[in-house]
């Protein structure tokens with residue numbers, strides 16, 4: 001299912017965001033794998049994922065990719081719940097060792113509106129920061 005409203009984007013981190021993310025620790029909650037939108041895959045990544053799945057590249061492209069919303073590249077498809085096709089509630093990312101750079105880069109090099117409300121790592125970090133602020137007040 002293609003949901004075009006999500007905008008994958010690179011943002012320049014503000015100084016505040018840099019500070020916030022300095023101690024960011026992913027909690028592996030999987031929220032970023034369940035959001036709608038493009039998971040861009042470069043040609044190199046397509047080949048790596050196909051190899052990991054022991055699939056012929058053409059079969060992989062046909063079965064697991066679609067055009068991105070801007071029609072400039074390829075994205076992994078969603079499953080029936082609107083999650084990334086490779087996300088599993090039990091296992092997390094099923095292609096973790098070869099996941100696309102877009103996934104590796106979140107939230108350090110790109111974010112989407114409201115991410116901090118859903119990302120468990122951000123929520124934990126905010127609580128810790130809050131305690132620190134109260135301590136020094």
Ligand code: SF4
Pocket residue numbers: 032033039076084085086087088092093094095096099100103
């Ligand atoms: S490829 Fe893996 S890390 Fe990336 S969105 Fe899909 S399940 Fe998540």
Ligand code: SF4
Pocket residue numbers: 025026027028029030031032033106107118119120121122
């Ligand atoms: S939403 Fe945040 S904490 Fe959850 S898996 Fe993604 S980066 Fe990690």
